[in-house]
Amino acid sequence: xxxxxxxxxxxxxxxxxxxxxxxxxxxxxxxxxxxxxxxxxxxxxxxxxxxxxxxxxxxxxxxxxxxxxxxxxxxxxxxxxxxxxxxxxxxxxxxxxxxxxxxxxxxxxxxxxxxxxxxxxxxxxxxxxxxxxxxxxxxxxxxxxxxxxxxxxxxxxxxxxxxxxxxxxxxxxxxxxxxxxxxxxxxxxxxxxxxxxxxxxxxxxxxxxxxxxxxxxxxxxxxxxxxxxxxxxxxxxxxxxxxxxxxxxxxxxxxxxxxxxxxxxxxxxxxxxxxxxxxxxxxxxxxxxxxxxxxxxxxxxxxxxxxxxxxxxxxxxxxxxxxxxxxxxxxxxxxxxxxxxxxxxxxxxxxxxxxxxxxxxxxxxxxxxxxxxxxxxxxxxxxxxxxxxxxxxxxxxxxxxxxxxxxxxx
Amino acid sequence: xxxxxxxxxxxxxxxxxxxxxxxxxxxxxxxxxxxxxxxxxxxxxxxxxxxxxxxxxxxxxxxxxxxxxxxxxxxxxxxxxxxxxxxxxxxxxxxxxxxxxxxxxxxxxxxxxxxxxxxxxxxxxxxxxxxxxxxxxxxxxxxxxxxxxxxxxxxxxxxxxxxxxxxxxxxxxxxxxxxxxxxxxxxxxxxxxxxxxxxxxxxxxxxxxxxxxxxxxxxxxxxxxxxxxxxxxxxxxxxxxxxxxxxxxxxxxxxx
Numbered sequence: 001x002x003x004x005x006x007x008x009x010x011x012x013x014x015x016x017x018x019x020x021x022x023x024x025x026x027x028x029x030x031x032x033x034x035x036x037x038x039x040x041x042x043x044x045x046x047x048x049x050x051x052x053x054x055x056x057x058x059x060x061x062x063x064x065x066x067x068x069x070x071x072x073x074x075x076x077x078x079x080x081x082x083x084x085x086x087x088x089x090x091x092x093x094x095x096x097x098x099x100x101x102x103x104x105x106x107x108x109x110x111x112x113x114x115x116x117x118x119x120x121x122x123x124x125x126x127x128x129x130x131x132x133x134x135x136x137x138x139x140x141x142x143x144x145x146x147x148x149x150x151x152x153x154x155x156x157x158x159x160x161x162x163x164x165x166x167x168x169x170x171x172x173x174x175x176x177x178x179x180x181x182x183x184x185x186x187x188x189x190x191x192x193x194x195x196x197x198x199x200x201x202x203x204x205x206x207x208x209x210x211x212x213x214x215x216x217x218x219x220x221x222x223x224x225x226x227x228x229x230x231x232x233x234x235x236x237x238x239x240x241x242x243x244x245x246x247x248x249x250x251x252x253x254x255x256x257x258x259x260x261x262x263x264x265x266x267x268x269x270x271x272x273x274x275x276x277x278x279x280x281x282x283x284x285x286x287x288x289x290x291x292x293x294x295x296x297x298x299x300x301x302x303x304x305x306x307x308x309x310x311x312x313x314x315x316x317x318x319x320x321x322x323x324x325x326x327x328x329x330x331x332x333x334x335x336x337x338x339x340x341x342x343x344x345x346x347x348x349x350x351x352x353x354x355x356x357x358x359x360x361x362x363x364x365x366x367x368x369x370x371x372x373x374x375x376x377x378x379x380x381x382x383x384x385x386x387x388x389x390x391x392x393x394x395x396x397x398x399x400x401x402x403x404x405x406x407x408x409x410x
Numbered sequence: 411x412x413x414x415x416x417x418x419x420x421x422x423x424x425x426x427x428x429x430x431x432x433x434x435x436x437x438x439x440x441x442x443x444x445x446x447x448x449x450x451x452x453x454x455x456x457x458x459x460x461x462x463x464x465x466x467x468x469x470x471x472x473x474x475x476x477x478x479x480x481x482x483x484x485x486x487x488x489x490x491x492x493x494x495x496x497x498x499x500x501x502x503x504x505x506x507x508x509x510x511x512x513x514x515x516x517x518x519x520x521x522x523x524x525x526x527x528x529x530x531x532x533x534x535x536x537x538x539x540x541x542x543x544x545x546x547x548x549x550x551x552x553x554x555x556x557x558x559x560x561x562x563x564x565x566x567x568x569x570x571x572x573x574x575x576x577x578x579x580x581x582x583x584x585x586x587x588x589x590x591x592x593x594x595x596x597x598x599x600x601x602x603x604x605x606x607x608x609x610x611x612x613x614x615x616x617x618x619x620x621x622x623x624x625x626x627x628x629x630x631x632x633x634x635x636x637x638x639x640x641x642x643x644x645x646x647x648x649x650x651x652x653x654x655x656x657x658x659x660x661x662x663x664x665x666x
């Protein structure tokens with residue numbers, strides 16, 4: 001496809017990075033199409049009939065799946081962005097450079113989807129810009145709003161390098177390159193602030209949030225667990241994109257990430273349990289209550305099991321096992337955020353919240369859009385470095401068809 | 411950063427021992443706001459700002475916004491849609507609201523409600539009849555009460571009245587005024603013949619304003635920003651300096 005003259009400078013963006021890269025729609029593409037169509041229907045109903053029509057949100061449960069998963073998990077799982085950029089550009093751990101761009105892309109898309117998700121969840125989304133001029137520095141929500149705006153800007157600038165490179169805009173590349181270190185430092189600070197502030201939200205709910213999760217250190221717990229979740233996401237997404245693109249995996253890098261992940265998880269587990277002991281909440285773990293079971297689930301699949309598994313060299317060296325163990329961490333983090341935002345409040349509020357199918361459709365649609373955008377971006381932008389040296393290559397055993405979700409325009 | 415109760419600000423005193431459960435207050439509230447309903451409701455909602463709950467043994471409890479001195483909703487709202495007015499009531503500006511509903515999560519008394527069925531929804535809660543009070547009139551509920559179970563006045567007047575009632579009727583009251591100290595003090599005060607938890611009211615909330623809890627974390631932001639900037643810059647300098655030195659020593663300083 002040739003662009004009109006006005007847009008001609010952007011022509012390179014329509015050429016796949018790797019020649020002869022042709023996309024064949026498969027199962028995932030069609031599934032994504034169905035989800036998109038369903039999402040469109042739900043979207044119309046949500047804005048036409050109101051939140052109550054499509055969601056199970058209520059005066060008892062004003063926050064549901066869209067905040068608990070889309071926002072809390074979306075932000076936490078995008079924490080890899082600031083972790084890896086700080087590691088490479090500030091701590092000078094250069095060997096992680098190959099995964100900087102895919103991770104920054106993941107973070108960028110993650111935050112973009114958080115913003116889109118908020119457009120569904122906010123009662124009056126057209127007022128989303130209000131915190132820019134209507135200030136309330138005492139509000140954690142005000143702080144998070146500002147941080148997400150600022151960090152989305154930082155991520156856009158960090159990511160712009162790949163676009164400029166593809167366009168061949170040498171000056172822009174140079175400027176972007178020069179700005180990288182200040183951007184990375186700003187990104188790390190902003191992320192530290194809002195990752196923890198998502199936990200600060202719940203500091204104002206003592207007696208409401210179950211003692212298994214309520215602690216004055218909740219901001220710290222959110223921060224530590226987000227770092228672990230971000231590391232796990234890097235491994236998961238490396239593996240998924242390697243499958244989608246049929247390229248190799250940087251196994252030595254992923255093994256180093258896995259070691260860092262064990263340290264992060266062990267630190268988090270120690271801090272968490274020591275804090276609970278300090279607050280006298282350890283006994284709550286074994287009461288057999290619904291909350292206790294969800295807590296056990298969160299800690300077992302997200303923390304303890306992965307620590308054990310990832311400590312084993314046999315797991316770290318095998319791309320499939322490494323992937324699964326990391327996926328456990330991601331799942332555990334999701335359970336944790338849902339526990340804080342839903343399970344932990346159910347006892348006080350009396351009753352249960354279960355999202356509607358419509359809420360699930362929107363969440364699936366957002367996740368699908370993220371995967372689709374990621375797949376498109378890695379095909380058309382210089383995101384992934386080619387893995388050439390044979391010792392770096394460890395192709396997955398089963399060469400499954402590419403789970404790419406979006407047809408490439410040609 | 412805590413805000414102390416203003417003794418001159420206006421509030422309500424609700425006395426469980428006097429309430430006869432006629433629900434005239436709830437009805438008057440509906441009428442003055444133009445809301446549908448009878449006043450017989452048992453749960454607050456977007457068109458019910460106050461309810462009278464039957465607690466058995468001829469005891470009735472009103473539920474409504476407590477109009478805290480340092481309200482959680484005011485601190486929680488990212489756009490400052492809630493304000494604690496000098497007059498006393500906690501006011502809400504729907505024009506500022508973006509509908510995040512954090513106020514509903516934050517409120518220690520679970521008061522704010524939402525218009526779930528509207529495409530352009532706003533938060534709803536007792537407005538303390540701000541307009542009427544600004545004109546020097548009593549709130550609709552106070553005016554309607556035939557038993558003086560709900561009375562209005564400044565906070566210091568109401569506290570003095572409550573203490574007088576407790577002193578003059580030994581044994582008739584649980585000797586605590588709910589709202590005098592809870593969450594730093596509220597402008598709605600409650601007197602009861604029995605301990606408040608027996609009426610299903612939240613106790614053990616502590617005497618510190620809830621916003622202090624979030625502020626404890628938020629007040630550290632400047633330190634994180636400055637510390638982070640200095641710390642990360644220092645680490646950058648050290649890690650890259652070491653590299654420069656090593657390269658220079660090998661006499662083959664690489665260019666990136």
